[in-house]
Amino acid sequence: MITVKFYGLLRRRVKRSAVDVAGDGQTILALMRSAETAAGGTFLDELLDTDSGLLTGTIILINGENVRFKSGLETRVATGDRVDLFSPAGGG
Amino acid sequence: MMTGWMGKIVKIDLGSGKQETIAVSDTMRRRYLGGRGLGVKLYSDLCSSTTDPMAADNALIFMTGPLTGTVMTSGRYQVISRSPLTGTICDSSSGGHFGAALKGAGIDGLIVQGRAAKPVYLSVHDGGVEIRDASAFWGLNTQQTQKGIQAELPSKTSVACIGPAGENRILFAAIMNDKDRAAGRGGMGAIMGGKNLKAIAAGGSRPVEIADPSGYKDLAALIDRAVDKNPVTGKSLQVLGTSVLVNIINAHGMFPTENFRRGVFNDAEGTSGEKIAETLLLRQSACFKCPIGCGRTTRTRDKNGEGPEYETVWAFGAHLGISDLAAITEANYACNELGLDTITMGSTLGCAMELCETGAWKENLRWGEAGKLLGWVTDTAYRRGIGAELALGSKRLAVKHGRPELAMQVKGLEIPAYDPRGAQGMALSYATSNRGGCHMRAYMIAPEILGHPVFLDRFSTAGKAELVALFQDVSAVVDSAVLCRFLQFALGISTFTEMLRTVTGLDFSDEELMKIGRRIYTLERQFNNRAGFDRSDDTLPPRFLNEEFQTGSSRHRRVHLEEMLDDYYAVRGWDRSGVPLPQTLAELGL
Numbered sequence: 001m002i003t004v005k006f007y008g009l010l011r012r013r014v015k016r017s018a019v020d021v022a023g024d025g026q027t028i029l030a031l032m033r034s035a036e037t038a039a040g041g042t043f044l045d046e047l048l049d050t051d052s053g054l055l056t057g058t059i060i061l062i063n064g065e066n067v068r069f070k071s072g073l074e075t076r077v078a079t080g081d082r083v084d085l086f087s088p089a090g091g092g
Numbered sequence: 093m094m095t096g097w098m099g100k101i102v103k104i105d106l107g108s109g110k111q112e113t114i115a116v117s118d119t120m121r122r123r124y125l126g127g128r129g130l131g132v133k134l135y136s137d138l139c140s141s142t143t144d145p146m147a148a149d150n151a152l153i154f155m156t157g158p159l160t161g162t163v164m165t166s167g168r169y170q171v172i173s174r175s176p177l178t179g180t181i182c183d184s185s186s187g188g189h190f191g192a193a194l195k196g197a198g199i200d201g202l203i204v205q206g207r208a209a210k211p212v213y214l215s216v217h218d219g220g221v222e223i224r225d226a227s228a229f230w231g232l233n234t235q236q237t238q239k240g241i242q243a244e245l246p247s248k249t250s251v252a253c254i255g256p257a258g259e260n261r262i263l264f265a266a267i268m269n270d271k272d273r274a275a276g277r278g279g280m281g282a283i284m285g286g287k288n289l290k291a292i293a294a295g296g297s298r299p300v301e302i303a304d305p306s307g308y309k310d311l312a313a314l315i316d317r318a319v320d321k322n323p324v325t326g327k328s329l330q331v332l333g334t335s336v337l338v339n340i341i342n343a344h345g346m347f348p349t350e351n352f353r354r355g356v357f358n359d360a361e362g363t364s365g366e367k368i369a370e371t372l373l374l375r376q377s378a379c380f381k382c383p384i385g386c387g388r389t390t391r392t393r394d395k396n397g398e399g400p401e402y403e404t405v406w407a408f409g410a411h412l413g414i415s416d417l418a419a420i421t422e423a424n425y426a427c428n429e430l431g432l433d434t435i436t437m438g439s440t441l442g443c444a445m446e447l448c449e450t451g452a453w454k455e456n457l458r459w460g461e462a463g464k465l466l467g468w469v470t471d472t473a474y475r476r477g478i479g480a481e482l483a484l485g486s487k488r489l490a491v492k493h494g495r496p497e498l499a500m501q502v503k504g505l506e507i508p509a510y511d512p513r514g515a516q517g518m519a520l521s522y523a524t525s526n527r528g529g530c531h532m533r534a535y536m537i538a539p540e541i542l543g544h545p546v547f548l549d550r551f552s553t554a555g556k557a558e559l560v561a562l563f564q565d566v567s568a569v570v571d572s573a574v575l576c577r578f579l580q581f582a583l584g585i586s587t588f589t590e591m592l593r594t595v596t597g598l599d600f601s602d603e604e605l606m607k608i609g610r611r612i613y614t615l616e617r618q619f620n621n622r623a624g625f626d627r628s629d630d631t632l633p634p635r636f637l638n639e640e641f642q643t644g645s646s647r648h649r650r651v652h653l654e655e656m657l658d659d660y661y662a663v664r665g666w667d668r669s670g671v672p673l674p675q676t677l678a679e680l681g682l
Binding site: 008009012046055056057058059061063064066069086087088089090091092 | 323324325327328329331332333334335336337339340343344345364365366369386401402531532535537538541542543544545546547549577578581644645
């Protein structure tokens with residue numbers, strides 16, 4: 001299984017902090033779609049634009065590494081990975 | 093007719109009671125805008141880099157800018173002086189309404205010199221400044237003081253004051269206004285205490301004249317839409333406040349834990365913005381005309397108040413190994429009431445805990461002791477018991493106990509809640525900050541972690557020097573305009589340019605604003621150079637240069653400072669020792 005953790009506005013949206021989903025070898029985009037089903041609520045619109053591109057400020061980490069410096073939404077995941085999802089945020 | 097600026101800066105001597113209006117030329121306004129920029133210029137002209145910050149003749153300058161009292165978030169003000177904590181030039185910024193109130197009272201700024209024979213406060217109304225007796229308020233906390241002074245003056249008076257920490261001249265005493273907004277960093281509150289100045293109260297209804305009212309109306313509507321549409325300013329900051337960063341920074345393995353010895357705090361979740369919203373949050377709070385409302389009005393079982401925001405959650409939380417959110421929040425309330433900078437207070441406690449753990453300090457401060465937090469904070473404000481040593485701040489405390497390397501500071505100012513090993517640009521920003529270890533001179537976390545305006549490789553040093561200098565210059569402009577820096581998540585430099593054009597009627601360009609920012613940054617640097625700061629001070633504690641985390645997603649990383657520093661000086665037009673070159677000064681008209 002792969003653990004997908006929700007933070008910030010996403011957590012409020014799906015009303016849970018994490019789901020475990022199967023998805024060995026899938027892209028992160030496909031995995032997130034599986035996570036929507038598993039969580040029982042949509043959240044991808046908080047992370048992606050209408051063309052399924054990453055919104056400015058969306059952070060997707062796989063084992064702590066930002067997918068933007070891997071293969072973006074095409075980055076593959078493996079069983080045992082941990083995925084952290086953050087919608088755009090700021091502070092100081 | 094002058095628009096934007098009110099055209100009046102008052103200088104007052106608390107010793108003699110003499111006051112005068114300072115002449116500021118149109119040229120000087122255009123070159124330094126207001127706020128931080130004009131304040132630093134006026135300070136440099138009035139005082140020298142050897143002026144003792146606590147001496148009577150030191151100047152403490154309260155400044156607004158041409159945009160103060162106009163568009164959203166423009167209630168801010170800047171306090172400028174030489175910091176008693178660091179010895180550098182310092183400007184400390186605060187939100188709320190006080191800046192707009194100063195302009196409503198008819199002035200752009202107030203320069204305070206001298207020392208009053210007994211406690212006083214200043215009342216600024218209708219363009220006049222009156223010295224009033226504050227004996228009845230001396231000893232009161234910041235909340236009691238504000239209420240007491242407001243009761244003596246016309247309604248809608250805004251008050252900026254010190255608490256017991258400022259009266260006791262604690263080197264990191266804050267100035268508090270509009271209940272819980274803080275000019276926190278650098279000890280500006282200690283200077284007020286040294287002058288026997290308890291507070292400044294301001295109010296009035298003088299309008300800020302706008303050069304192009306029609307254009308201003310359109311622009312204000314455009315800004316409204318941009319801020320509302322932006323997911324950070326229009327949603328995240330509103331719902332979760334700044335502490336939404338706790339989980340983000342922790343997931344990047346750079347959430348400083350137990351005096352920066354680790355980058356992952358196992359209990360981060362319990363102190364996060366999400367947890368605050370679930371457990372303590374009563375409502376959002378907002379500054380002057382601000383639709384964002386990042387402030388948190390909260391309650392614990394026994395008390396209610398303002399905060400904590402991100403830096404404070406960290407300073408009293410992960411940094412001390414404390415995960416008790418109520419204890420963190422109540423320590424924040426205490427700092428608000430006593431008038432203390434939460435970052436330096438928390439960081440100094442973390443330094444103290446490591447000093448005790450190593451045996452360098454024979455005291456008994458231990459990680460995770462949430463129950464003692466409130467006592468330590470209070471004792472610091474009154475210099476009681478170990479509080480007398482904590483009141484030194486981390487640098488002086490660590491030096492005193494023979495372990496200077498355990499103070500996590502730059503130029504004497506404590507580094508906030510982003511471990512620089514996780515973001516090379518942020519590291520350079522800390523090292524080159526004109527007021528010491530500060531995240532607000534160039535907030536490189538935006539591009540390196542949060543993806544604003546784009547994501548940069550946080551571990552790369554390439555191109556970081558140019559970007560740090562650029563961010564420093566833009567920040568100097570926004571601090572001089574004066575607006576809230578959170579607008580930068582939604583607005584680019586050209587919108588700030590347009591705001592200044594519309595309000596002042598002057599034909600500013602983006603290029604001119606960037607040059608103004610560079611001029612201000614270089615002027616501050618010149619002051620620091622004269623005060624004895626050089627390349628050797630543009631550094632970081634050795635922990636960040638030599639030690640690596642073994643776990644977390646910033647593991648096995650160190651800061652590569654020297655290579656960035658050479659690039660940075662070259663970008664800035666400074667020599668290799670960090671002194672601006674003659675041609676740089678000539679180009680900037682310095």
